[in-house]
Amino acid sequence: MSCSPKIMDLGLLKFEHIKEIDELCDEWVPESLIPPLTEEMQREPPMLESAAGPHAIINGKEVVNFASANYLGLIGHEKLLESCSSALEKYGVGSCGPRGFYGTIDVHLDCEARIAKFLGTPDSILYSYGLSTVFSAIPAFCKRGDIIVVDEGVHWGIQNGLHLSRSTIVYFKHNDMESLRSTLEKITAENKRAKKLRRYIVVEAVYQNSGQIAPLDEIIRLKEKYRFRVLLDESNSFGALGSSGRGLTEYYGVPIEKIDIVTAAMGHALATEGGFCTGSARVIDHQRLSSSAYVFSASLPPYLASAAITAIDVLEENPDLIKKLKENIARLWKGLSDIPGLSIASNAESPIVFLKLEKSTGSIKNDLTLLEEIADRVLKEDSVFVVASKRSTLDKCRLAVGIRLFVSAGHSESDLQKASGSLKRVAAQVLKS
Known part of the structure; x- marks a missing residue:
């Protein structure tokens, strides 16, 4: 029985269609699971081979270190090491359990009480990782429908917390109080329900991305x-600002109870790890039940909590540490005040000295290339370790990039002179060409 011409045509069409699909499959090249490696990705970063103190070993060579936020110079301090050793002998390395399950050890409670006593607050809460403190605290209080007004220059940890909160986010210009005022006025005027919503202002005491100090009195x-x-995130001000290192509230003479929530990482001035949030008993109790990094993360190793207690003790017993830090900041400022092609963007009393290009190339990528060349040459030629403020693709900070120097009370006058002299010489050569 012969097929009709119509059926034969349909069969031919089907055959041609299958053939075309096969050819397309043969030609198809699947997209790579990971992006291709660029020259920038293959660049080997400097390798640290010692503790990140004022002097460190980088790639086998001793350097002056301005890349670590070791504000009080407590990294490697004898009393902190003794405290860690004693805690290790007594507790081991920790329970590896969350605080609410079987991870709470007496030294955690002692540390929380010590921080609260030092800052003059009713209570505080410890977190296991500095960065997770703020991006867990924000969504613990801010939910969908709430309004958060935030400085456009905040660091990535805060940005992540804002994203996790699912709140309505409104940015104001960096450290610009007129921009903040107009933003708050607009929100209040346009949203008739605003008074019934939870509304927050989120700022850093010392901005990691600029070195600017927030004007707390106006806020x-x-x-x-x-x-x-x-x-208020006090990660870069706790232990560094104020006459006794109590942070931005002491610096401005503002009662700390006027701040609703204070967070800080302990990996900077206290030379340990973890973070804390401090405030009213209600603020702290709420986090013990609803803050994800506290509820689900293994508790802070007890030797780190012990080190934090000892660091606060050392700070209180040695007020000259704050004085020396301020003197070092002033010396470095003076040494870098006329650096060619760069300008100081940070506050004169900030422990972060932030250098940015006087004339941008118009491209963040090209600006970073210039800044990284300066940093690389300063390290290679003069053994001074500084870093450009490189950001991940997830970081949405809108501020200019720059070279960031973390000043320490442990730096000597010769260290500061060496850094300023080297940066001046290399910047003049790189930016001139």
Whole structure:
């Protein structure tokens, strides 16, 4: 029985269609699971081979280290090492369990009480990792529908917390109080329900991405006028600002109870790890039940909590550490005040000295290339370790990139002179060409 011409045509069409699909499959090249390696990705970063103190070993060579936020110079301090050793002998390395299950050890409670006593707050709560402190605290209090007004220059940890909160995020210009005022005014005027919503202002005491100090007195005035709460990240000010290192509130003479939520990482001035949040008993109790990094993460190793207690003791017993830090900041500022092609963007009393290009190339990538060349040559030629403020693809900070120097009370006058002299010479050569 012969097939009709119509059926034969349909069969031919089907055959041609299958043939075309086969050819397309043969030609198809699947997209790589990972992006191709660029020259930048293959660049080997400097390798640290010692503790990250004022002097460190990088790639087998001793260097002056301005890349670590060791503000009080406590890394490697004898009392901290003794405290860690004693805690290791007594507790081991920790329970590896969350605080609410079987991870709470007496030294955690002692550390929380010590921080609260030092800052003059009712209570505090410890976190196991510095960065997770703020990006866990934010979504613990801020939910979908809430309004968060935030400085455009905040670091990635805060950005991540904002994303996790699913709140309505409104940015204001970096450290610009007129921009903050107009933003709060607009939100209050446009949203008739605003008074019924939870509303927050989120700022850093010392901005990691610029070295600027937040004008807390003005922030408090605006907070009270427009009825917002304030979350303040003191990671780079705790132990570094104020006459006794109690941070931005002491620096401005503002009662700490005017700040609703204070967070800080302990890996900077205290030379340990972990973080804390401090405030009213209600603020702290709420986090013990609803903050993901506290509820689900293994508790802070007890030797690190012990080191934090000892670091605060050392700070209180040695007020000259704060004085020496301030003197070192002033010396470095003076040495870098006329650096060719670069300008200081940070506050004169900030422990972060931030250098940015006087004339941008118009491209963040090209700006970074210039800054990294300066940093590389300073390390190679003069054994001074500084870093450019390189950001990940997830970091949405809108500020200019720069070279960031973390000043330490452990730096000597010759260290500061060496750094400023080297940066001046290399910047003049690189930016001139």
